[in-house]
Amino acid sequence: MPAAGARDLAALVGADTLAGRWGNAVRQAQEDRDAIAVARGQRDPRTTLDVPDLLPTAEELLDRVISLAPTLHGLDSALTPGATQALDERIARATGAGASEASARSLAMLEHQRATLRELEARRDTLARKMEKALLALARLRYEAKRLRGL
Numbered sequence: 742m743p744a745a746g747a748r749d750l751a752a753l754v755g756a757d758t759l760a761g762r763w764g765n766a767v768r769q770a771q772e773d774r775d776a777i778a779v780a781r782g783q784r785d786p787r788t789t790l791d792v793p794d795l796l797p798t799a800e801e802l803l804d805r806v807i808s809l810a811p812t813l814h815g816l817d818s819a820l821t822p823g824a825t826q827a828l829d830e831r832i833a834r835a836t837g838a839g840a841s842e843a844s845a846r847s848l849a850m851l852e853h854q855r856a857t858l859r860e861l862e863a864r865r866d867t868l869a870r871k872m873e874k875a876l877l878a879l880a881r882l883r884y885e886a887k888r889l890r891g892l
Contacts, residue, residue, distance in 0.1 A: 748771065748807075750767055750768065750771060750807070753807050754767055754807055754810045754811050754814075755811055755814070757814065758810050758811045758814040761814050761817070762813075762814065762817055763809075763810040763813050763814050763817075763872070764810075766806060766810065766872060766876055767806055767807060767810045769876065769879075770802065770803045770806040770807070770875070770876060770879055771803060773799065773803075773876075773879040773880060773882070773883045774799045774800065774802075774803045774879065776883050776886065776887070777795060777796060777799040777879075777882055777883050777886040778796055778799070780883070780886035780887050780889070781795055781796055781886055781889075795882065795885075795886060795889075798882060799879060799882050799883075802875045802878050802879045802882070803879065805871070805875045806872060806875050806876065806879075809868055809871060809872045809875070810872070812868060813865065813868050813869060813872060816861060816864065816865040816868070817865065819861065820858070820861055820862060820865060824858060825855070825858055825859070825862070828851060828854060828855045828858060829855065831851055832848065832851045832852060832855065835847050835848040835851055836848060
């Protein structure tokens, strides 16, 4: 039986994303959100503080993870390992090919591809850091929710 507030993660991020590198992060975020909901529901109001924004904050962080995962999965699929090195090798060959108009156009295209590839890699790294921050924040919230529960 799914926890209250549980979502169909495969429908939200896609089965490929859930089965890929970022699937565990999405599942962990859902587990943390569910644990926060359970801990908040089990708290003893006489011995713990009421933290009304705890669950909405957890929901927002889960939503962030859910929104980042498919993009990161797509970028990982597009950015194959060794792509930059292979492109650099092609640029080196094109540079030594001579000074014809066709080779100059080819070199300009390859350099544009390399710049685009580097931009995509930088974007992936930035999004991965955002994912990591959201996951860490959820883990901290889960810890705090258990602590506030008074157990």
